Amino acid sequence: MSSSGFSSLAVTEQNSRGRVYPEKPHKYRSDFERDRDRIIHSAAFRRLEGKTQVFTLTVSDGDDPYRTRMTHTIEVAQIGRTIAAALGLNETLTEAICLAHDLGHSPFGHMGETVLDELMTGCGGFEHNRQALRIVDLIEHPYPGFPGLNLMYETRLGLRKHPDGGDEAGEAVFSERNCSLEGQIADVADRIAYNCHDLEDAFRAGLILEDDLAGLEIYRRSFRRIDAGSIADGSIRTTRIAKDIIDRLVSDCIDFSRSKIAGIKITSLDQVYAAGDKLVDISPENHQMLCGMEKFLLENFYLSESLGRTTDRVKKHLKCLFEALCGNPDLLPPYFRRFVRSEGLRRTVCDYISGMTDRFCLKTLERVAENI
Ligand code: MG
Numbered sequence: 001m002s003s004s005g006f007s008s009l010a011v012t013e014q015n016s017r018g019r020v021y022p023e024k025p026h027k028y029r030s031d032f033e034r035d036r037d038r039i040i041h042s043a044a045f046r047r048l049e050g051k052t053q054v055f056t057l058t059v060s061d062g063d064d065p066y067r068t069r070m071t072h073t074i075e076v077a078q079i080g081r082t083i084a085a086a087l088g089l090n091e092t093l094t095e096a097i098c099l100a101h102d103l104g105h106s107p108f109g110h111m112g113e114t115v116l117d118e119l120m121t122g123c124g125g126f127e128h129n130r131q132a133l134r135i136v137d138l139i140e141h142p143y144p145g146f147p148g149l150n151l152m153y154e155t156r157l158g159l160r161k162h163p164d165g166g167d168e169a170g171e172a173v174f175s176e177r178n179c180s181l182e183g184q185i186a187d188v189a190d191r192i193a194y195n196c197h198d199l200e201d202a203f204r205a206g207l208i209l210e211d212d213l214a215g216l217e218i219y220r221r222s223f224r225r226i227d228a229g230s231i232a233d234g235s236i237r238t239t240r241i242a243k244d245i246i247d248r249l250v251s252d253c254i255d256f257s258r259s260k261i262a263g264i265k266i267t268s269l270d271q272v273y274a275a276g277d278k279l280v281d282i283s284p285e286n287h288q289m290l291c292g293m294e295k296f297l298l299e300n301f302y303l304s305e306s307l308g309r310t311t312d313r314v315k316k317h318l319k320c321l322f323e324a325l326c327g328n329p330d331l332l333p334p335y336f337r338r339f340v341r342s343e344g345l346r347r348t349v350c351d352y353i354s355g356m357t358d359r360f361c362l363k364t365l366e367r368v369a370e371n372i
Helices: 032-041 044-052 069-086 091-100 110-121 128-139 153-155 181-204 217-225 233-264 267-275 284-302 303-328 345-354 360-371
Strands: none
Touching: 032 091, 044 069, 069 091, 069 217, 069 233, 091 153, 091 181, 110 128, 110 303, 128 153, 128 181, 128 345, 181 233, 181 303, 181 360, 217 233, 217 284, 233 267, 233 284, 303 360
């Protein structure tokens, strides 16, 4: 541990590469606290409330709502902070990365992303991690002197998910081979969070039944550990099991990462960046069990028939809106029209649509349809 109380592998304000546009220090808040707050106050963050994870359109209408990207994001941040604190790493940076990690998602979950990527073929494609960087570096514009949120280098690095760092569309390029440990935590926290809450939501939607999970080791272990057979209420039982899976995976991640880092004798942040391997992870045994659950969710939930019907509608809606806006750029709001010259029309339309909430996307389609 260093004098700051952090592990010598943590990102700190002292070893940070700082901001692109230098700013005076704040009287009360650290640089990474300011980053976290800028993310929370951004328009893209507020829109997470209206973006679904998996459930879309008809499936999510109800008075007992399933996860949105907003609630998912908050859960990821909580898990991330627990892991960061236990490993002596920068909890605030971890929180900032977790809060920003899904900013780039389009409306209608992963299907929306696939459709936009197809529509952007030959123009750089569309991918939600790259989009998160475009949002914080360019599209958000709350300051007069520069575009974007002017986040700290390491917060932005944490949003990078590709080893090459940049792409042909000209997005940010990073030289580090590996992400900081704080960024690696955000990745694991995301994986733990979405698997466990998708499981819980799928139960509540009645898309999967408890008997369906009897073959899954990860489920059976938690069932036994909390003595779930003694819980009479089915909804409480499945919730407790999902929470226990989270708890076990988080503890496993802390223990496994701690011993992995100690085992390879890394002592500096530069060595973290140069390492070819993920240093924060869950153990191979739990990884294998989690893969089993991911496969199960894919086959029984994400690809379920009722979600499939929604998917076809989403495809049609997004394509129609995209082509309509490309054919009539005057229908773009002035804020986005000014990007056409520097970013190109298709990229600007993609930026605009990908930022929409599910409902706003449908509303815009109706409005645009009246004008063509
Ligand atoms: Mg996520």
